[in-house]
Every structure is written in C-alpha cells, then in structure tokens.
Amino acid sequence: xxxxxxxxxxxxxxxxxxxxxxxxxxxxxxLWHRMKMYSPRLQLAVGGKLAVVFLVPKFHLAAHIASCxxxxxxxxxxxxxxxxxxxxxxxxxxxxxxxVQTIEMGPGSRRDTLDDHFGDWNWKKTIGLGKVxxxxxxxxxxxxxxxxxxxxxxxxxxxxxEMTWAFDQFSSPLESKEIECWKAAxxxxxxxxxxxxxxxxxxxxxxxxxxxQILMDNLSF
Numbered sequence: 001x002x003x004x005x006x007x008x009x010x011x012x013x014x015x016x017x018x019x020x021x022x023x024x025x026x027x028x029x030x031l032w033h034r035m036k037m038y039s040p041r042l043q044l045a046v047g048g049k050l051a052v053v054f055l056v057p058k059f060h061l062a063a064h065i066a067s068c069x070x071x072x073x074x075x076x077x078x079x080x081x082x083x084x085x086x087x088x089x090x091x092x093x094x095x096x097x098x099x100v101q102t103i104e105m106g107p108g109s110r111r112d113t114l115d116d117h118f119g120d121w122n123w124k125k126t127i128g129l130g131k132v133x134x135x136x137x138x139x140x141x142x143x144x145x146x147x148x149x150x151x152x153x154x155x156x157x158x159x160x161x162e163m164t165w166a167f168d169q170f171s172s173p174l175e176s177k178e179i180e181c182w183k184a185a186x187x188x189x190x191x192x193x194x195x196x197x198x199x200x201x202x203x204x205x206x207x208x209x210x211x212x213q214i215l216m217d218n219l220s221f
Contacts, residue, residue, distance in 0.1 A: 002038075015050060018080055018083075020087075032046055055074050056068060057074075058074055058084040095117060095118075098113070101113065
C-alpha cells in the first residue's frame with residue numbers, strides 16, 4: 001500500500017490531497033517514517049508544498065471507535081463538501097458479475113480481463129464528469145450519462161440553501177454571543193491551531209443502561 005500510494009503521487013503538482021482509506025487511522029500513523037525507506041524519487045514534500053489530510057470513508061467510519069469518528073470524519077473537515085469517500089466501492093456492484101466470466105480463467109488472463117473492465121469503468125467515469133460530453137453520451141450506455149458533475153452541482157446548490165435555512169432556524173433561539181463563541185472555536189480548530197476539538201463530547205449523559213445499573217447497585221433486599 002505504501003509503494004502504490006507514493007508511486008501514484010510521485011510527479012504530482014497538487015498542493016492539497018485528501019486520502020480516503022478504510023484503515024487510514026492505523027496506516028497513516030508511521031507513513032512518513034516508512035516513506036524514508038524508499039528511494040528519493042518517491043519522497044513527498046509533505047508539510048512544505050504538499051498538505052495531506054487522512055480521512056475514513058463515511059460508511060466505514062461508523063465501525064470505528066469514537067476518537068476515530070472525530071478525527072477522521074469527512075463531515076467535520078473543511079473543503080471536502082459532501083464527499084463520502086466511498087467512490088472506489090461503488091464499482092463492485094458492476095464488477096461482481098465479472099466473476100462468472102473470469103472464474104475459470106488462468107491468473108494472467110483473469111488479471112488482464114479485470115484490468116480491461118476497470119480501465120473501461122474509469123474512462124467512462126472521466127468522460128462523464130462534464131456536460132460537454134453530453135452529446136457524445138446520448139446514444140451511449142454510459143451509466144454516468146455525461147452529466148455527473150452538473151447533477152451534483154445542482155444538488156449541492158439546492159441542499160446548501162436547505163441546510164442554511166435549517167441552521168438559521170436552529171440558531172435563532174440562541175444568544176448571539178454563544179453562536180460567536182462556538183464559531184470561533186470551530187474556525188480555530190479548522191485552521192489547525194492547538195485547541196481542543198469542539199466536536200468532541202465533554203460529558204456523558206445518563207443512559208438507560210447506566211441508570212439501571214445505579215438502581216441495581218442501590219437496591220436493598
């Protein structure tokens with residue numbers, strides 16, 4: 001995994017990268033230390049020109065412990081929009097059917113066939129991002145139909161308006177100083193300053209299980 005990641009970014013001109021991986025909370029811990037074991041051509045200028053953010057895909061994050069859900073959440077990270085990080089998983093609904101075709105193939109033929117299907121999927125996804133390809137895809141069986149990016153932008157605009165209204169309704173009963181205090185804490189944390197995570201729960205409320213346990217502990221027979 002380390003080599004694949006480093007090789008894929010070897011000649012990148014990007015200055016900011018978001019890495020979405022099911023176990024990124026473990027894999028990222030010593031990644032930059034392990035990177036030094038590879039040849040100089042695979043060394044990334046992390047912390048200088050390149051900024052890397054590690055996040056866990058939304059569907060997988062629920063199975064992680066609470067600290068992971070706070071630290072590696074797409075929902076609590078700036079500049080990722082409503083990305084869920086699960087895009088690589090969506091192709092399996094199509095590729096699972098290929099198992100019938102490849103089950104009796106030898107290893108080499110099977111890998112070549114799978115590579116062909118993966119490449120075809122990636123190509124159709126790429127050309128389907130913009131409306132400019134809509135006329136090409138009208139007579140195509142391309143599942144992305146050439147309007148993927150346009151459809152997502154349209155959805156984002158309408159949902160942004162809805163969420164803004166909901167936030168205003170939620171905030172209206174609150175004191176303005178409380179809102180400003182919360183906003184300052186969130187923005188400070190998002191800038192990476194040395195402050196506590198404002199989304200982290202500070203206290204534990206009374207649950208049914210806890211109240212039942214207290215009751216049982218205090219019962220006298």
